[in-house]
Amino acid sequence: MASFELICPAGTPAALRAAVDAGADAVYCGFRDETNARNFPGLNFSRDELAEAVRYAHARGRKVFVAINTYPAAGNAGPWHRAVDDAARLGADAVIMADLGLLDYAARKHPDLRLHLSVQASAANPEAIGLFHEAFGVQRVVLPRVLTVADIKGLTAQAPVEVEVFVFGGLCPMAEGRCSLSSYATGLSPNKQGVCSPASHVRYEPRGDELVSRLGGFTVNVFGADEPAGYPTLCKGRFAAQGRASYLFEEPTSLNALALLPELKAAGVHALKIEGRQRGKAYIASVVSTYRQAIDAFERSGTVPHVDLDAVIEGSRDTAGAYQRSWR
């Protein structure tokens, strides 16, 4: 069986070069607007930057995927159509999309453009994946983070496409592309604007020895003097239920499925994806090179070497997330 393909994030041209240099097989990025799900200030690529990124990657035998994975707004498809057209024109190796209407557009307008199904489409069963393959010729699915390794194995056996899974980075505990928590608190959402818990709505307020983090009108966490204050992503906040305060949805952890490489291989997974287009180039270089070495060692020996990712793991804690049944 072919070696795992390592798919790495880039929010800037510098991060893209860092990912390629550190051993990414493919790098994914987005245009600087609401057409992608990491529409954060200071991130993403102009058309010229994408053209240069494609040249840089192709010269080294690597690929560039362009994420156009938000849901086009009614009455305003233009930015999304231009993103697809420009990705095709500039030589992207694939576009990663979620919206049925936009996939239909891309399949008709650019029949030779390789289509990947974004995690934001939340295609979690063979029937859903088959729909995208049959209707639009989608060749790869990025699975939503709601499946156990056993579920994935059952799915790859029946899905007519390559399967890509997240192995490292920020973890959505909710099914991606089906979450309106952010817009409930702020009016801005991943599906519409490509943002989750946007920085424009974040406030940190000192209160005695404590620091309160707020999003929109809601307190997301309260940190004691001895606690590091994390970013108030809604689903990683501390809330009270049943008379008890806790990280009800998910702790502020990083997904790290490195130890599961043998199981993911046995499950028929084709590509491994690292989350983090909002991360700096040093982080990207560190995570990508670590994963590259681990994958290469695993492919050679069949065992996963012990590697140190503690420096880049959020809150210094990691989890295998939904891949393990006990997470549920």
Place this chain on the structure above:
Amino acid sequence: MTTPSLLTLGPVLFNWPVDQWRDFYARIADEAPVDVVTLGEVVCSKRAPFFEDALPEVIERLTDAGKQVVLASPILVTTERERAAVRGLIGTEDLLVEANDLGAVAQLAGRPHLVGPFVNVYNEATLTWLAARGATAVSLAPELPAPSLKALAAEAARHGVAVEAQVFGRVPLAISARCYHARAHGLHKDGCQFVCGQDADGMDVETLDAQPFLAVNGLQTLSHTYLCLASELDELRAMGVSRFRLSPHTVDMVRVSSLFRDALDGRRGGAEVAAELAGMIDRAPLANGFFHDRAGAAFVGGDGAAAM
């Protein structure tokens, strides 16, 4: 404006005891002025067996009362058992099915069906694509603001597709593989003891500053606030929205549906209905922020001012 307005009742999202569930639908059949009733356990497949035996009787009761019965498919389908359940649902030939995931959309191609609010329909191209495959009505996600509803309703009219908007009840905000009800009780999904049954309208989730925020319903997270678009009914109708969905709660749904029926028929004003609903629901305030392109938790009053 020529399309008659239908009042529709979405599926019960919560884990009600089967007797309560059966009695609820009996009363809906006898007393509620709703045209369409959507049935089915859409949140958690572990609950579905409790309702299977009662389902035929409830369908018959509602049908005899002149209601159109629709069967809703689950939101999240991952296991073999869940896939088999969807196949069984699709095999139902005498009732309309509402697809709530893309796997169900795939399997319903080529026959008339409904597309539920858990399938992402954000733009005209997606709506057109679904219409071409047999969708006769699309229930839009509550996250969509008024300009999107307007554009989608206009496109739907060109395809003869009816557009539905939720106008009452807590808003589903997220679905997960993880059970937060179990987690809040120190349990896991596999050994959940069905603790979701303790909260018939969802489990209260507050911020650390004791602000009410969300409501957990097993794998699902909903708004704390109750969506109410009673004051927006005329605007929705003018856009071409013709189906108005009420999401069931333990509040008197016969009275809720009667109020909306009165508003649709012009017997009462929308603002008057909203005020009466606010008085009926003491556990949470009303909200309509999504429609007005604000935070979903906000309530925009007749003066355009938002409160939260």
